[in-house]
Amino acid sequence: MLRFLGLDRFFRLIIRGLMYLWVRVQVSPHDLELLGIDPNRPICYVLQNRLLSSVLVLDTEMRNLGMPAALSSMRRFGLREKHSLICLTQEHRNPLAKPRHAHSPRLVSLMDAVFEDTTLDVQLVPVTILWGRSPDTESSWLKVLFADSWATPSALKQLITIMLHGRQTIMRINPPISLRQLCDDTQSSERSLRKVSRVLRVHFRRQRTAAIGPDMSHRRTMRSEIIGSDVVQAAIAVEMNSRQVSRDVAEARARIYVNEIASDYSYPVIRFFELFLNWLWTRLYNGVTVNNFEVIEQHVADHEIVYVPCHRSHIDYLLLSYAIFIRGYMVPHIAAGANLNMPVVGSLLRRAGAFFLRRTFKDNPLYGAVFNEYLHQILSHGYPMEYFVEGGRSRTGRLLPAKLGMINMTLRSYLRDNHRPLVFIPAYIGYEKLMEGGTYIGELQGKPKEKENIFSLLMSIRKLKKVFGRVHLSFGAPIYLNEHLDAHMPNWREQGPAAADSAEFAPTSMALGLAMSTGINNSAVINPINLISLVLLSTPKHAIDEAQLAEQVALYKALALAVPYSERLTMTELDGPAMVAYGEELKILQRRKHPLGDLLYLHEEDAVLMTYFRNNTLHVFALPSLIAVLLLQRGDISQEELLGRIKSVYPFLKSELFLRWHDDELEAVVAQYVNSMIELGLVLRTASGCLAPPKVSSENYARLHILSRGLRQTLVRYHMTVTILNQRGTGKLTQQQLEELCHLLAQRLSFVREFSAPEFFDKGLFKGFLDTLKTLGFIQICSQGTLTFDKRLDGLAQEALEVLPSGIRQAILQVTLITDDAVNTALAALEASKERKKQRASAAKSNA
Incomplete structure (x- = not known):
């Protein structure tokens, strides 16, 4: 009408x-x-x-x-x-x-x-x-x-x-x-x-x-599906036999596990978090930048997505979900540690998509079966998912090696049901100041890890008046699981779920974890604080002339732009003086007036924390820093010799920093860096075609010297580990004993030299170096469990020695020359301490 x-x-x-x-x-x-x-x-x-x-x-x-x-x-x-x-x-x-x-x-x-x-x-x-x-x-x-x-x-x-x-x-x-x-x-x-x-x-x-999200039934129906699955029913039967309980008791325990694990997605809670985080970002940060989001838009409709971000702060949980939700996409289900399942907070996180898992469940097969089945339900129904491949938050700012637990479970689920293609999306999260900074320093200095609780959460509200700079989120290149499996397990389609029991499964999982870590580093965001920390931590007493600081950070930026680490790397748009001003605005840089030009410096506590931000992007400058080290130590050097020495060290750097280049790519990459450093005045090419550093009295020599110090602590750790092995002799120490000894000696060396950063004596870094030595065949584990080696290790020690200044070489020799009795006494004390901790943990478990 x-x-x-x-x-x-x-x-x-x-x-x-x-x-x-x-x-x-x-x-x-x-x-x-x-x-x-x-x-x-x-x-x-x-x-x-x-x-x-x-x-x-x-x-x-x-x-x-x-x-x-x-x-x-x-x-x-x-x-x-x-x-x-x-x-x-x-x-x-x-x-x-x-x-x-x-x-x-x-x-x-x-x-x-x-x-x-x-x-x-x-x-x-x-x-x-x-x-x-x-x-x-x-x-x-x-x-x-x-x-x-x-x-x-x-x-x-x-x-x-x-x-x-x-x-x-x-x-x-x-x-x-x-x-x-x-x-x-x-x-x-x-x-x-x-x-x-x-x-x-x-x-x-x-x-x-x-x-x-997909059209999925409610929580009670999912619980019934999980309990009724063949996998969980088999685990219930084992539980009945091993604990001598009835089926009703075993199933009731399984239901308790489902309720403990499962998320309970609630749109009103998601909206509450959106409003809260809109307020939080403006109150706490200067803003949030998101890069490369188009990779999500390109895959979200046709793929099952698993987000795999790095883990730097508790803010990570909120940031990624917020960035995805406000752009109109489904909030992922997030794997969160059971330690976050606190009263009130745990319930809110659960309704925001978090599901909880215990740190380990090797001794509880029923819990393991329930968790695996829940994970399979999430993936097979098409929900996006998120987990942190490092397992826990990085206390050093370095990307930690991938923990394979969640990766293995994801692979097994996909081999069981792959009707929808799955893609992993790495994500880099970078901060300019950390809320947990003080806690991290304490833990690195030996204090026990603080347990999350309501009180510590409420205490953090005091920090809301502080300014923490900007937060950066950047998505990396997608990792297609089908392509990865085709490359590492060619027969996975024919084998189906049985492929999870094949000999190829473990290497495939390890390669996938490495691809995720490399993908995260490839999408790094270099902010002004990263560059300022790289410069100031490479100067004596962490102080520098204001103009020199502005020139040096601009030099780092120019070098990174001249040879892009990856196409997904994001660089700050600020110039040198603007970066310096920004560091002062965040109260990171301190100023001392001087008639000949103001000096900028770091407080001692700030200097320790700044190692965290240096380590966020150290991988981007690893190769030019190594080139600078070799040039300063060798003087004139041919490009062929330079490449050969880089190749001897590169496998260890690649393993520790998750560098992206394969060995066959090194020659071209090193040539690009050398040419760029020549254009920037950091390297000279002699009449004979060799490479040489600038004159000692020149400003460019000072800039090259600062660039070289970025890797110094890393190279010192390598040399010290090999030196201790050679001094103790083959077949004398287990890997765990060597890690403990390196940790103790690195602590001593940090008091003698300028290596005041607690991450210098981080046990995890020594373990990673030793694992790489084993992979490359320099050391082996004999039947008695001790480390054995041959003369190849002497050659490696000599190569490591030649890239360090004489003063540091002497300090390492002085620190490592300790008697066998002192070593045995220290190791015995550590073993006794560990045994006491085990007994206390066992007693606590029995009481529970």
Whole structure:
């Protein structure tokens, strides 16, 4: 009737005006040129549901973007259609009823026109509009009724949804689909119609899965599925036999484990966190920058995504989910340590998507079976997931070696069910100041790790008035699991789940963990604090002239830009003086006035913490730093000899810093760095073609000297470890004893020399170096469990000796020349201390 009287446009105008008093729409992408829509060819938008609110939002936003409006005519292209809009689900006459599913008359008409005119093509542009995002867990009738979910809404529900969620409306425009291409594949108009409808339905289903998660049943149903699975039932049978309990008791224990582990996703809690974090970022930080997010947009619809970020702070949990959610995608389910399952806080994290796991469950096969099955349910139902490959937070700023537990479980789940391709997305998270900085320093200096609790969380609120700079999140290159398995387990498709028991499984898992760590480092963000820390920690007393500091950080930036570490690396846009000013703004740099030029320095405690930020990006400058070390020690050196010496050290640096280059790439990369350093004045090429450092009295020599000191502590650790091995002799120490001895001697050396950073004597770094020595065949473990070696180690020790200044060499020899009795006494004391700790832990477990 309204259409007959010509009032429909008038009423749409009124409804549009009233609706936009409240509704706020987030449109993506902002740059429509990326979609490849041709404005000179017919355009017809496609919505999943014919809801007046969605139609008006689509029409309004397209007009605002300068595109043809959804309610505009297609007659200028010779088509009879009054509107440029198709809806897969048609309206019902009863406004309180759900829409029915049928072929759109306009789609039928456009299909007929394309078949009649072989030169005609129509661009179908699918548009997804979401009014709030909540998975249909059916655990609360209020959430199901009033939040956008998989259920097709009625008009009444949509009205209330707009009132509740209108300010969180998302409109996602997708690349056009050629109607001509879809029709050319079939001879029948009817078959083409079914094909087009199917393609569009699949497209919308994937879009909704990416935004609100898959259509998954509620927690009680998932618990029943987990308990009823063959894997868990087998573990229940083992539990009954080993503990002599009834089936009811064993199943009850399994249900307790499910409730302990499982997340309980809640859209209201997610919205609470969004509002809280909007406030937190502005109160605590100067902002959050996100780089390379397009990698998520490219894979979220067609792949099961597992996010694998580095772990630097408790803020990591919140940051990644926040960045994903505000861009209109599903918050991942996050693997969190059971230590975070605290009263109140644990419940909030669980409803924000966290699921909890114990640090170890080797001695509890029932818990292990339940957790593995829960993980499989998450992956097989299409939920995005996130876990930290390092296992725990890095206390040194270095990327820790990947822990393979979660990786192994993910691989086993995928081998069991791989109907949907899986992709790992590495993510680098970088800070400019840390909330946990003081705690990290204490732990590195030997204090016991603090247990998370409500009190410590409340105490951290005091820090909200402090300024912590910016936070940087950068996504790395995707790692496709299918491709990785094809490369390392060629027969995995034929073997199926049995491939998890093959000899290839462990190397495949280790290679995957290494790829994740390398991918994280490849996507690093170099901020001003990283560069300032690299410079000041390489100067005596951590002090430097202001102008010299500005020049040196600018030099580091120029070097990184001249030879990009990777295409996903992000560099600060600030110049040298601006970086210095920024360091003062964050109260990291201290200033001492002087008539000849102000000096900038670090307080002693700040200097210790700055090693953390240096280590975040040390891998980017490892090779140029090593080149500088060799040039300063050798003087004139041919490029061939330089390359040979780099190759002897590179495997250890690659293992410790997760460097990206393979051995066969080194020659080209070293040549690029040498050429860039020549252009920057750091290296000279002599008349004979050799490489040489600048004159000792020149400014460039001082700059090269600062650059060389970035790797000094690393090289000292290598040399000291090899020296101790040679002094003690083959077959005398176990690896654990050697790690303990290196740790103690490094502590002593740090008091003698300038190596005041606690991470210098970190046991994990010595363990990693020894593992690499074993991998390369320099050392072996004999049947008695001790380390054995041959004369190859002498050659390695000599090479390490030649890259260190004479003063440091003498200090290492002085510290390592200790008697066997002193060594045995120290090691015996450590063993006794460990035994006491084991007894206390065993007693505590028995009491529990």
